[in-house]
Amino acid sequence: MRGSAFALAVFLGAGLTAFAQVDQGLLNLVPSGTRVLAGIRVDQGKVSPFGQFLLQRAAQQDNHFQKLLDETGFDPRRDLQQVLFASTGEHPQPGMHQHVIVLARGVFDPQRIKDTAVAKGGHVENYRGVDIISGKAQDNGGVAFLDDTLAVMWDRATIRSLIQNRNAPAPLDPQLQQRMQIASTGNEAWFASVVPGTEIPPQAKFGPDGQSINGAVLQGITETSGAVHSAANGLNLNFDAVTRSEKDAQSLSDVIRFFAGMVQMQAQNQPQAALLLPSLDSMRLTTAGNETHVSLSISEATVEQLLSERNAK
16 A cells, blocks of 8 residues: 555645645646656745744855845845746756756746846747746746746746646646645645656665665655754754565665764764764654655754855865
8 A cells, every 4th residue: 555544644634734835826837747846935934043044144145146136126035935846857868957847936026027137138038928038049948927926947948838738737646746745734845756766777876985875775666755844943854755565665764774874984074974963863764564754853053054064165
């Protein structure tokens, strides 16, 4: 049976309330064939002390932030509400980027943004009454505002398709929908995927050199989801995986323990690994049937230190 009794209870009990966690207008634009969804509830995250810290830090360290605000009037700290990422989860060809569509709900000034882009040599293509804005005429990527509150961004061909089909939403994969509802409920950031582990190349390597594991051990995975929630004690992280069998779930659990042990061994020589020791010591790792669950908490101070050390490099 796919999915635990607990997951099923959450799915049935949450009902329409869970759907409210993800903007329906954004979901209606998700194209057919989507197998990976990820979302950020900016409106929820930015009210927490840690969310405010991240937004302020991003503004201080991005030299273009104030320029963006001055030219377009758009301030993500104030105007952005929710972002949804959708992908087929297919592995891109060498040298190509993953095909990820970005959908955003917020408060936008499309005319001002368009005028700014045109003044800088940008290109505007009108498709079925909607302007698709790109840096130059030959650029493949672009952004379009379906109204003053809804933006879509990726390649222009995909944007045209979304505009054309926006009144005929594509049905979501039922398993992806279930994973999304469970992961998104009550969390500021989340992801859900029904990309099977069999699509991971067996020769793929994960982890530091000399301590890598083969991608073949991940091929038993059928579904995954995860979430981040800001709490009084910092950040709570959860990860869930559904596998083909109990044996595969146990194997995945062993791999996670391997990675955790690897980080703990490096704590004496790597300050960043040492910062994670308290979180790893209290990590909860369980298996139930063909499912694996991981949860851990990272204090706000630890995350801030990790970010500071990373930016110092």
